[in-house]
Amino acid sequence: MPDTTQKNDEKKKSGKPGKVVRGERYEIRFSGSGGHGVILAAVMMSEAAGRNPKLNVIQTQSYGPEARGGSSKADVVISKETIYYPKAMKLEMLLAFTQEACDKYYTDLKPNGLLVVDSNMVTKLPIKNSFGFSFIRIAREQVGHPMVANVIALGAMAALTGLVSRDDLKEVIKTRAPRGTEEKNLKAVKIGFDLGLKALKEKIG
Amino acid sequence: MAQSKNSVRRLVQGNEASMLGALYAGCNFFAGYPITPSTEIAEGMARMLPKKGGRFIQMEDEIGSMGAIIGASAAGAKTMTATSGPGFSLMQENIGYAYITEVPCVVVNVQRGGPSTGLPTKIGQQDTMQARWGTHGDYTAISVAPASVRECFEQTVKAFNFSERFRTPVTVLSDEVLGHMREVITLPEEGEIEIINREKPDVPAEWYHHFEATPNLVSPMAGFGEGYRFHMTGLVHDPEGFPTADTNEIRKKLSKLRNKIVRFSDELVQLETTMMDDANIAVVAYGTAARAAQQAVLMARDKRIRAGLIRPITIWPFADDQIRALLKGIKTVLVVELNMGQIVHEVDRLAHRHCKVESLNRFDGEVLDPVEIFKRILEVK
Incomplete structure (x- = not known):
């Protein structure tokens, strides 16, 4: 933590998703229940974002004492400046795998922040600016295993933020995915990325 | 590696x-x-x-x-x-x-x-x-x-x-x-950080004392199986390592445990400061809490509040001399900790009524938010 005169400028309006403006923190949260793989998804996002040498990236997490179940969340903070406070404060984007996580964290979103949910798990949407995808169902039907739902969500989040490229994400998955599941996860991330792009196009178009 | x-x-x-x-x-x-x-x-x-x-x-x-x-x-x-x-x-x-x-x-x-x-x-x-x-x-x-x-x-x-x-x-x-x-x-490269290893004895085995008094108070240390005989016990012991009831030896042993560190504390103290040069309010924080405090200090500076951060990296021995010097000219010192107040007593001892000592504590399993710290700076300034 070097001495610095960096201004923590909260006043500046953030640009479109995907832009990390100088001096600003770009914050994303992955949330759900223990076992949903939200921490791994956040780790993969951080590693992919960190492949850009201009960006500083910090990932933190919070989970309960249970091995499965209980609430679980992981924050990713990205900035061109040194990141001091490591946890998220004002979210650009929130992924919620459960209604509980959605209800608990949507108030941490910025005024124009985007909520992304698993549409089968989260049925009551507290804000309009949201996207729903059937991550778990798609994982089961198109990849053959619900376990990769987190990576489908990661792909969608990556496309929606525009922060990380498809190629960087693929590289990260090759190294971070549990051994033997690489193919399934690569397939999952492609599905997710395409879903995200399609949703973005529909919204803009 | x-x-x-x-x-x-x-x-x-x-x-x-x-x-x-x-x-x-x-x-x-x-x-x-x-x-x-x-x-x-x-x-x-x-x-x-x-x-x-x-x-x-x-x-x-x-x-x-x-x-x-x-x-x-x-x-x-x-x-x-x-x-x-x-x-x-x-x-x-x-x-x-x-x-x-x-x-x-x-x-x-x-x-x-x-x-x-x-x-x-x-x-x-x-x-x-x-x-x-x-x-x-x-x-x-x-x-x-x-x-x-x-x-x-x-x-x-x-x-x-x-x-x-x-x-x-x-x-x-x-x-x-x-x-x-x-x-x-990026992590430090090989050779970037100096590595120190314990001093080994260079005396003949029969002269070796495992707890020998030396000028810097740290005795060269042989390992078991390296050809030196020595005794180790949790009882207070003499330089050869055998239990002693001699008050002189007891005093020497306990003083050595203390002085070998206290006398050389300059070698140990590591302290980082941010914007302390013109500060009139100092925040003291360490570990993760210091990261939130650093952000809060920057927020305060944006509002033209002359806040600064003192971050002890070496916690023990506490940086008495350095912090005492930094507190000169400070009106208020705010100690931020994720407990009910532990280091604050050390700071209070050093402030010694020359400046106001305030604390901000959180102990519910979450990190203090920079905004919470910033608000507290506004309250105590």
């Missing part, structure tokens, strides 16, 4: 960095009992040490772990264990044994909320005083508190250096957020 990887920018976890720092320092023996939130250190050691010809043992509990690293160090190894609050409590008895027998070893305490089993997956800085006074008796402790993933690496290396230099156990006070946090960083 993952040297070739060090120059590459990559995502590293705090606990992983502590583990890599230990290997960088030459740690070749780890005994531990896994506990959240420190488990990744043991996992990493179990994976890495055998590849490097070192040894990893999962012990039956933390008392055993501490015993194992003391024994291995007495036999010449560079040793470490990693734990959290409940385990740190169990280790205390043997940590005392390491103090009196002057055995170098490193204990990483990745702090969680307590007391007892407390909050296994939540942050706390509640063991700060335990690191100083955890075991009974009079002794002087050395502890360091990193605040970033890179510092988890660097301060673990430093902990080994201090431990070897002063022949004493050293605690690294990490915390849950830091241990589990991942940052994209």
